[in-house]
Amino acid sequence: MTPRFTPTLRRLAAGATLAIAGLATLGLSGCASPTPADYASQSPKLDLKQYFNGKLLAHGIVTDRGGKVLQRFTVQLTGTWVGDTGTLDERFTYADGRKETRVWTLQRGADGRYIGTAADVLGEAQGQAAGNALNWRYTLLLPVDGRTWEVQFDDWMFLVDDQVMLNRAVMSKFGIRLGEVLLSFQRLPG
Structure with a gap:
C-alpha cells in the first residue's frame, strides 16, 4: 500500500529534507581535515x-x-x-x-x-x-x-x-x- 501525503505532510517532509541536507552539509564542512596552516600560530x-x-x-x-x-x-x-x-x-x-x-x-x-x-x-x-x-x-x-x-x-x-x-x-x-x-x-x- 502506498502512503498518501496531504499537502501539510508534503511541506513537512520537504522542510525536513531541506533541514537534513543542511545539517549534512554543515556536518561535512565541520569534518574537514586539518591542514598545517591551522597550527601556524x-x-x-x-x-x-x-x-x-x-x-x-x-x-x-x-x-x-x-x-x-x-x-x-x-x-x-x-x-x-x-x-x-x-x-x-x-x-x-x-x-x-x-x-x-x-x-x-x-x-x-x-x-x-x-x-x-x-x-x-x-x-x-x-x-x-x-x-x-x-x-x-x-x-x-x-x-x-x-x-x-x-x-x-x-x-x-x-x-x-x-x-x-x-x-x-x-x-x-x-x-x-x-x-x-x-x-x-x-x-x-x-
Whole structure:
C-alpha cells in the first residue's frame, strides 16, 4: 500500500529534507581535515633539522581501527644533518623482541616543506610544517603474511616543547582506515 501525503505532510517532509541536507552539509564542512596552516600560530616552532639532531628515544603503540593495541615498541633514533639534508636512523624494538631498522633521508625545502625517502617508503614522503606541527603523507611498504602491502600514512607530529614531540599517524588502504600509530619522542642529553 502506498502512503498518501496531504499537502501539510508534503511541506513537512520537504522542510525536513531541506533541514537534513543542511545539517549534512554543515556536518561535512565541520569534518574537514586539518591542514598545517591551522597550527601556524602555535609555538614552539617545529624545525625538523633542529629537533631531529642528535639522539632521541621514542615509545609507541600500533592500534587497529577499533583502538585495540596490536603492538608496543621503542625506537632509538639518531639524527644528523649536512646543510639541509638530514639522515634519521631509527632502530625499532617491539614488545615481542622483533627488531627493525629504517633510515630516512630528509630534505628541507622552502616554506616549511620537507621530502623524505626510506627503503620501505614507496616514492617520497611529502611533508609540510607550520607552527608546532608537521604533516607527512607517504606510502609504506609493509610485509603482511608473506606479501607486501602498500599502506598510506597520514602522519602528524606536534612539538610540545624543545624536548618532547607527539606523533599520530593514521594508516589506510584503498581509503579504508586500518588503524593508528601513536608515538612520544624525547630528546636525549648529549
